Amino acid sequence: MKKISWVLTLGLLIGQNSAWSQQVAMVKWSDVQKILNQKSDTTYIVNFWATWCKPCIAELPSFEQVAQNYKDQNVRVLLISMDFAKELKTRVIPFVRQRKIKSRVWLLNEPDANSWIDKINSEWTGAIPATLIVNNNKNKKVFFEQKLEYSRLVKELTDFL
Amino acid sequence: MSNISTTMKNKFWLALVAVLALGTATTLFFQQKKAQASPSGYPIGATVADFKLQNVNGTSVSLSNYKDKKGVIVVFTCNHCPFAKAYEERIMGLDKKYASQNFPVLAINSNDGADYEEDSFDNMKKRASEKGYTFPYLQDITQAVAKAFGATRTPHVFILRNDGGKFTVQYIGTIDDNYQDPSSVTKRYVEDAVNNILTGKPVVVTQTKAVGCAIGWKDA
Numbered sequence: 503m504k505k506i507s508w509v510l511t512l513g514l515l516i517g518q519n520s521a522w523s524q525q526v527a528m529v530k531w532s533d534v535q536k537i538l539n540q541k542s543d544t545t546y547i548v549n550f551w552a553t554w555c556k557p558c559i560a561e562l563p564s565f566e567q568v569a570q571n572y573k574d575q576n577v578r579v580l581l582i583s584m585d586f587a588k589e590l591k592t593r594v595i596p597f598v599r600q601r602k603i604k605s606r607v608w609l610l611n612e613p614d615a616n617s618w619i620d621k622i623n624s625e626w627t628g629a630i631p632a633t634l635i636v637n638n639n640k641n642k643k644v645f646f647e648q649k650l651e652y653s654r655l656v657k658e659l660t661d662f663l
Numbered sequence: 664m665s666n667i668s669t670t671m672k673n674k675f676w677l678a679l680v681a682v683l684a685l686g687t688a689t690t691l692f693f694q695q696k697k698a699q700a701s702p703s704g705y706p707i708g709a710t711v712a713d714f715k716l717q718n719v720n721g722t723s724v725s726l727s728n729y730k731d732k733k734g735v736i737v738v739f740t741c742n743h744c745p746f747a748k749a750y751e752e753r754i755m756g757l758d759k760k761y762a763s764q765n766f767p768v769l770a771i772n773s774n775d776g777a778d779y780e781e782d783s784f785d786n787m788k789k790r791a792s793e794k795g796y797t798f799p800y801l802q803d804i805t806q807a808v809a810k811a812f813g814a815t816r817t818p819h820v821f822i823l824r825n826d827g828g829k830f831t832v833q834y835i836g837t838i839d840d841n842y843q844d845p846s847s848v849t850k851r852y853v854e855d856a857v858n859n860i861l862t863g864k865p866v867v868v869t870q871t872k873a874v875g876c877a878i879g880w881k882d883a
Binding site for chain 1: 841
């Protein structure tokens with residue numbers, strides 16, 4: 503009996519650890535707004551995507567690569583999933599684990615998108631993929647409603663460094 | 664003499680500064696233009712050009728077929744997109760509610776079937792018959808109609824009012840304010856707009872946005 507509980511505890515610990523490294527937080531608009539408004543030297547690349555969106559998935563490796571290559575230059579990638587909240591555990595978390603995504607992943611559970619799309623950028627029609635690059639201390643912002651390849655992402659990013 | 668030449672010099676510098684400023688402004692203007700992602704389409708109030716597209720039942724459908732209606736709810740949608748799927752029942756509900764009031768739904772799929780097999784014409788036919796669509800489901804194979812409207816995502820709704828044979832855009836946007844859960848909807852933008860048009864009132868909220876799947880454009 504003792505043995506079983508020991509194995510169970512160990513299993514739980516390992517399970518929690520792997521969950522810790524690849525968590526997906528369910529967030530509200532106010533959480534996104536904090537990132538957008540905070541005074542910071544960090545350049546945020548905020549990408550709106552979803553697990554079922556082919557062009558979004560195609561560009562994810564570029565975002566991961568940029569996050570890795572520019573982490574020492576105060577660049578952070580934030581992947582905001584537009585998947586449905588009810589699919590967080592069944593779809594989004596398994597996807598993020600399977601692809602071993604290291605960037606921070608949020609699921610924005612804010613279904614009245616009309617109330618916040620313009621606050622990301624007034625030119626955004628709401629189609630995904632879409633990407634915002636922002637650095638508040640430098641007072642710089644640029645927005646794209648399109649796919650971005652690695653080279654393009656790097657080119658846009660150099661203006662922020 | 665020296666006074667004149669000073670004045671001329673000043674004028675020269677002034678002109679140079681003006682030219683430089685103009686050049687910078689022009690460059691900035693064009694950069695600004697380039698940064699805009701949304702393609703231009705019909706604005707509110709614009710008259711929509713007639714179009715003719717293939718329907719899933721084998722017929723072709725034109726906007727001019729609707730000349731005896733009070734208006735048309737044009738929905739750019741598709742098979743594969745989860746947002747479109749989430750709204751499918753609601754789109755069917757709109758036709759059920761408004762077709763009898765001479766304000767039917769007209770669904771258009773502008774996606775390139777090569778991007779998502781689910782959006783092919785055969786799969787459109789299947790979907791329409793399985794779900795029992797009571798409205799045409801048209802394939803915009805050249806994507807010309809989506810481009811003319813400025814549709815960028817699915818679902819993307821354009822409400823057209825029939826003004827004596829001319830169809831004018833009265834509303835552009837989303838169906839309601841909750842794509843995830845129909846029972847939590849508080850604002851029914853499309854219903855409000857159609858109700859107002861049917862009672863001869865102007866539409867109050869004429870434009871809204873929603874997250875949607877980008878229409879997959881064919882490579883130029």
